[in-house]
Amino acid sequence: MDARVSAKIQSVFEEPACEHNQNKDEKARKKGCTKQLSPGAAAGGCAFDGAKIALQPIADVAHLVHGPIACEGNSWDNRNSSTSGPQLYRTGFTTDIGELDVIYGGEKRLFKSIREIIDKYDPPAVFVYQTCVTALIGDDIEAVCKRAAEKFGKPVVPVNAPGFVGPKNLGNKLGAEALLDYVIGTEEPEVSTPYDINIIGEYNLAGELWQVRPLLDALGIRVLACISGDGRYHEVARSHRARAAMMVCSKSMINVARKMEERYGIPFFEGSFYGIEDMSDTLRNLARLLVAQGAPADLLERTEALIAIEEERAWHRIAAYRPRLEGKKVLLITGGVKSWSVVAALQEAGLEVVGTSVKKSTKEDKEKIKEIMGEDAHMIDDMTPREMFRMLREARADIMLSGGRSQFVALKAKMPWLDINQERHYAYAGYEGMVDLVREISKTLFNPVWEQVRAPAPWDVPATAEEC
Amino acid sequence: MATVIDSKKACAVNPLKMSQPLGACYAFLGLADTMPMMHGSQGCTSFGLVLLVRHFKEAIPMQTTAMNEVSTILGGMDNIEQALLNIKKRANPALIAIASTGLTETKGDDVDGYLRLIRARHGETLAGTEVVYVSAPDYVGAFQDGWAAAVKALVTAFARPAATRVAGRIGVLPGAHLTPADLDELRELIEAFGLEPVLVPDLSRSLDGHIPDDFTPTTLGGATLDDIRELAACEHVIAIGEQMRGAVDSLATNAGVPGTVFDRLTGLAATDALVALLMRLSGKPAPARLKRQRGQLLDAMLDGHFHLGGKRVAIGAEPDLLFALASLIHEMGGEVAAAVTTTHSPVLARVPTAEVLVGDLEDLEQRAAGCDLLLTHAHGRQAAARLGIPLMRVGIPQFDRLGAAHQLSVGYRGTRDLIFALANLFLAHLHAHGPDDWPLPEAALAAARGAAPAGCACSAPAETVIPIIPA
Ligand code: SF4
Numbered sequence: 001m002d003a004r005v006s007a008k009i010q011s012v013f014e015e016p017a018c019e020h021n022q023n024k025d026e027k028a029r030k031k032g033c034t035k036q037l038s039p040g041a042a043a044g045g046c047a048f049d050g051a052k053i054a055l056q057p058i059a060d061v062a063h064l065v066h067g068p069i070a071c072e073g074n075s076w077d078n079r080n081s082s083t084s085g086p087q088l089y090r091t092g093f094t095t096d097i098g099e100l101d102v103i104y105g106g107e108k109r110l111f112k113s114i115r116e117i118i119d120k121y122d123p124p125a126v127f128v129y130q131t132c133v134t135a136l137i138g139d140d141i142e143a144v145c146k147r148a149a150e151k152f153g154k155p156v157v158p159v160n161a162p163g164f165v166g167p168k169n170l171g172n173k174l175g176a177e178a179l180l181d182y183v184i185g186t187e188e189p190e191v192s193t194p195y196d197i198n199i200i201g202e203y204n205l206a207g208e209l210w211q212v213r214p215l216l217d218a219l220g221i222r223v224l225a226c227i228s229g230d231g232r233y234h235e236v237a238r239s240h241r242a243r244a245a246m247m248v249c250s251k252s253m254i255n256v257a258r259k260m261e262e263r264y265g266i267p268f269f270e271g272s273f274y275g276i277e278d279m280s281d282t283l284r285n286l287a288r289l290l291v292a293q294g295a296p297a298d299l300l301e302r303t304e305a306l307i308a309i310e311e312e313r314a315w316h317r318i319a320a321y322r323p324r325l326e327g328k329k330v331l332l333i334t335g336g337v338k339s340w341s342v343v344a345a346l347q348e349a350g351l352e353v354v355g356t357s358v359k360k361s362t363k364e365d366k367e368k369i370k371e372i373m374g375e376d377a378h379m380i381d382d383m384t385p386r387e388m389f390r391m392l393r394e395a396r397a398d399i400m401l402s403g404g405r406s407q408f409v410a411l412k413a414k415m416p417w418l419d420i421n422q423e424r425h426y427a428y429a430g431y432e433g434m435v436d437l438v439r440e441i442s443k444t445l446f447n448p449v450w451e452q453v454r455a456p457a458p459w460d461v462p463a464t465a466e467e468c
Numbered sequence: 469m470a471t472v473i474d475s476k477k478a479c480a481v482n483p484l485k486m487s488q489p490l491g492a493c494y495a496f497l498g499l500a501d502t503m504p505m506m507h508g509s510q511g512c513t514s515f516g517l518v519l520l521v522r523h524f525k526e527a528i529p530m531q532t533t534a535m536n537e538v539s540t541i542l543g544g545m546d547n548i549e550q551a552l553l554n555i556k557k558r559a560n561p562a563l564i565a566i567a568s569t570g571l572t573e574t575k576g577d578d579v580d581g582y583l584r585l586i587r588a589r590h591g592e593t594l595a596g597t598e599v600v601y602v603s604a605p606d607y608v609g610a611f612q613d614g615w616a617a618a619v620k621a622l623v624t625a626f627a628r629p630a631a632t633r634v635a636g637r638i639g640v641l642p643g644a645h646l647t648p649a650d651l652d653e654l655r656e657l658i659e660a661f662g663l664e665p666v667l668v669p670d671l672s673r674s675l676d677g678h679i680p681d682d683f684t685p686t687t688l689g690g691a692t693l694d695d696i697r698e699l700a701a702c703e704h705v706i707a708i709g710e711q712m713r714g715a716v717d718s719l720a721t722n723a724g725v726p727g728t729v730f731d732r733l734t735g736l737a738a739t740d741a742l743v744a745l746l747m748r749l750s751g752k753p754a755p756a757r758l759k760r761q762r763g764q765l766l767d768a769m770l771d772g773h774f775h776l777g778g779k780r781v782a783i784g785a786e787p788d789l790l791f792a793l794a795s796l797i798h799e800m801g802g803e804v805a806a807a808v809t810t811t812h813s814p815v816l817a818r819v820p821t822a823e824v825l826v827g828d829l830e831d832l833e834q835r836a837a838g839c840d841l842l843l844t845h846a847h848g849r850q851a852a853a854r855l856g857i858p859l860m861r862v863g864i865p866q867f868d869r870l871g872a873a874h875q876l877s878v879g880y881r882g883t884r885d886l887i888f889a890l891a892n893l894f895l896a897h898l899h900a901h902g903p904d905d906w907p908l909p910e911a912a913l914a915a916a917r918g919a920a921p922a923g924c925a926c927s928a929p930a931e932t933v934i935p936i937i938p939a
Contacts, residue, residue, distance in 0.1 A: 037534035038550070040533065040550060040554035041551075041555070045511050045515070046510050046514065069487045070487035071511070073480075073487055091481060093479055095480070096479075102607055114479075115478075117481075132508075133574050137574060162537075165537055407527075409527070
């Protein structure tokens, strides 16, 4: 393996701030958080996919994929991260290497590609993504990027996370490493305020950030950089001057949060925008950290006042759905999202959560679920599609909330289903988001379509007496 | 007629092309009780799967040998072995169909050799499950090439010479550009003559969006292994798209089955040719309802030509789809002003336009300036918005619309519907004229003011005349 990539991977695996890691012994830690995949029974994206997910939301950058057509051609413009301005991140750039490049090396084509992009699009920076084939033939993207940066006088950032080094979550971290190595701290902001924060690991899917930003704006908290949702290159480059940071709970960018604390003394906390209590905790933590860093203390009171009003408004709106949702059974299968924070809102709306997945939850998460759902909480570790199908068919649940992958299991069982994963088009963050989620559940559950699709076809109806 | 040129750029911008292994797996998805698998790293399968899920809004069974850096360097034998055993145990399919990827091709894995070894080692465990392999490196060709290679591999592996031909049985080898609805239409057309079609692959039985009775981890339907074997006993084989010529030739050489390649089945003359062949093969006259359909198509052409005539259309599509669409636009009096495609094919030279570029959507966008309509897959949405012209989504992927599987564009009915769809788009975007639409040139204004003539009218820009491209 390219020595630099393997060193990076090792350092990412040794992440001290990751609680999963602290519970492992020396050897297990070396192996990292990536299970050996089982051929013929594997699912999920590659490290390149993960790196692209983590960085592509930086909207004004040209994201260039060095590799054959598979990596970019089959996947571009398929992520739902929203922008409030530049559209360049949605342009698919790839060297689309051919057979000759495989034989003679693709570095020349890569260099020329960078030049073409700068000539035609003049972005503030170009990010270059390594992929499997070009890594295997030994293309040195670091060297090419360095040369191009010198020649064109523009940041050209190598993102060395070829697919075959591991799964998506490793790629998230390797992508983040590229920011730490080449971007963060390379520019200075024009002004600094005691209210400057970074949000790390938030991708602004379906525009969720905008459900949260009005709250921050109202408190006078300035998002110096969001890494990376609706991001801009210069913002990220200047993000080292923030006073505090929030790391969004998925842990996908824990290395950025921790290293920024280490290098620039920016304290961070881990928080979530999903669920009403979580949103409030997040606001509280932000205020507390900022005040501890020297912001005026009245921020704390203002924050509490805002929380009180917004929480009440949300609960009040959710309660309106109670009469119709009371007693309906929900099966909640989430990926990275902390399920317990959503469970509370569902319960407030009168829904009964009959099962929830805990595949990626930590021990504390599981305790919390028990606390909320009772001792006999049905926690599902890993449910096969067939089991899900049966559970839904037998109507042990009225609706399933899950990621895109299990969508068809529900729909083919003619059961209501709501998308709560990455590619969804609805935003569920903050107080607004929880109300929206409950509204969507209600809309889905009471759609008249279910009755119709479950009615027997004319040829399946047994003949009745009247017909004789 | 068309000159075919390659893009000179180093960097592809906004790819039009998708990869070969995905095209191969797409073909495998048209086989019953099958698990398609890419021999490569997990990401390739994941991207392909997501792309097809978003296009069809259906679960897509597709596996990976989950190669990592170490296994790549050591060779993929162990991973293929484990994958086959795992799939056998979990899903027990009739067929496991493997496509290589750029990674394992670069390394040079001898998959055919591996498979012989694995068969010898696990013959009993794997009994009842066939395995087929097709080489499809990402850095060569495109989606339709992968499809073509896969079908050819299937036919070559399973269609053995038959002792007798079954009267009235017609093999159908559709190209990757036909939708499940197109396949249904073809089946009905052939059945209308009392013939019995066997479609390989058959996406109309797997990705047509039906609701199965139980959950299955493999494909939901499609051509069976017996269907492929029985291709050899067909009286005749019909292939749609130049891409299928390899498979047809393989059937002819190995099993002696006569075949006809239709380079398209969109358009009046193209459908007439198929109907003529079916009349000859069946010895039966065309049924009345087909005659009515033809009449309806003629009427649609007459009504539609007002709206398509003189329109400038830009098309970005794989070679066979490009040829079918461009031909129809041309036959309706429109001009194919820009044509961009993904890979080389003999059919490109016959596209009724001046030049076909093997390139990307950035090329198409540049060439489409001044066009009235863009025809390409859903990724053309950004270009169409910038150009301010309507986009008609054709081909794969169409992730932002429903019903892609049911888009029909072959036969009399399909051509009729396509003409209506095109004409309606133009009607919806009719340009209402304003007072400033016909300005006088400076010379005329000066003359009217009484100034001395500044030059002669010959300095006016030349009239653009739609070139007449012989059919
Ligand atoms: S696994 Fe490798 S070749 Fe496949 S998409 Fe990911 S980076 Fe590209």
